[in-house]
Amino acid sequence: MFLSEKGGVQKAQTQDDGFSYEGVAVKYPAYTTFLGLEKDSSLTRQDVLEVTQIVTPLDIETSETKNDIALAEEIKQLPDFSKIDTTRIVRIKYPEENPDFATELREKLSSKSCRIIHYGDSQIEGDRITGYLRNRLQGMYGGSGPGFIPVLPVYRQISAVVEPSEHWERFAFFDPTKKKFSHKKYGAYLSVSRFTAYQKVLPDSTALDSLPIIKASVKIGKSKKTYAKFRRFTNIGLHYGNCNFPIKISVYNDGNLIQQDSLIADGGYHQYKIRTSVTPTDLKIELEGKVSADFYGLTLDGGSRVQIDNVAMRGASGTIFANSNASTYSQMVRQLKPKIVIMQYGGNTMPYLKDSIDVEKYAKRVTSQVNWIRRRAKNTSFIFIGPTDMCLPVNGKMETYPMLPYLNAKLTETCLENNVAYWSMFDAMGGKGSMKLWVDEKLTAKDYMHFTWKGTKIISELFFTALYLDLKEPENNDDA
Helix, strand or coil: CCCEEEEEEECCCCEEEEEEEEEEEECCCHHHHCCCCCCCCCCCHHHHHHHHHCCCCCCCCCCCCCHHHHHHHHHHCCCCCCCCHHHHHCCCCCCCCCCCCHHHHHHHHCCCCCEEEEEEHHHHHHHHHHHHHHHHHHHCCCCCEEEEECCCCCCCCCCCEEECCCCCCECCCCCCCCCCHHHHHHHHEEEECCCCCCCCCCCHHHHHHCCCCEEEEEEECCCCCHHHHHHHHCEEEEEEECCCCEEEEEEEEEEEEEEECCCCCCCCCEEEEECCCCCCCEEEEEEEEEEEEEEEEEEECCCEEEEEEEECCCCCCCCCCCCCHHHHHHHHHHHCCEEEEEEECCCCCHHHHCCHHHHHHHHHHHHHHHHHHHHHCCEEEEEEEECCCCEEEECCCCEEEHHHHHHHHHHHHHHCCCCCEEEEEHHHHCCCHHHHHHCCCCEEEECCEEEEEHHHHHHHCCCCCHHHHCCHHHHHHHHH
């Protein structure tokens, strides 16, 4: 301990206590660390409890016995500002050069149709955060259905029942374990499902004759474990492209054939539409062909008002959009017509940022991706949700990444300069040192990264409340 120096052993972003001798580094606590004389943060458990008690999240209405009107009334509960200290809500920051940003958001959400695409990393996997926000906004403005769901889901989600048959394989543009398609046509949701193997070179007529006909299907139904609004969808879209050979599609509901067609085999992007008078209880889409198309996913919508797509990209940092095929992305967003895009990234890049220059480079890369999407999705409003507090072990204790506060500040600055609204999840949690306390309260998992279901509802309600404060009509702001 006498030999050890504070920060004597260098790591990527931090320095452990210890000393070096003839090229050998030895980690050992200095006396200040050993005696607990230094802390990563002045935050206390009470500080975090106060943060998490500012708002009261809604629960999922799982009961199927209530009628739709009663459920709708239950969903429409809005924040009770007589019980909320709004001065403690971490607000969304808007670009100074666009003073009408919040007004534009309100107009878009109030319109006849407003699709929102929520891109994010594993923090939103399983429809977490997105689902809560979707329920809140559909309760305010109308709309129903869970939006986008992959044909082959790779993680558990509760928004709808989707059961693919055998043969399906998923290829995600952001998945480092899969070789990328040379055509890079991954669509607006950046992932593809296929029921036959991908072939870089298309088979000729002789090779095609020798291939077997493959049948694959996907079943769709409403979930009994999700928000009531998501259990109502009548507009089903099957999005596909790269279809170069005949594929027969048959659609069944409760075992009865309701539609039968051939997919358009011109290699371009298309949406196959399925319309039902009521939410299907047991819908089956059956596909039959020798060579699969690329299926970008399903959209399960109510047909009007607010629809929100959850696009979770495990391991992604939000910097791959511009590497995908621009033409296919453009065609798909022209069909989907998103009016708002929410991007939620930063956590996956944090461990690899060595200094302030790396942080600045990352912030510029993020805004270049936003601008790439903006050129293809015209008149779209962008909101960026920054990373959570994140920890790494330093001298045996979990401490906030040293570069994280600067990353949060730089993302804020760069987003606002590029007409992107910014919400700091880092600040909303309580700032530096808050993650450990959220873990202690079982609001985040022991990986010091992902929210538990209870924590998800709290952080989602904090974001929604911040958004709602800006969406309220100006004449109604007095009671805030």
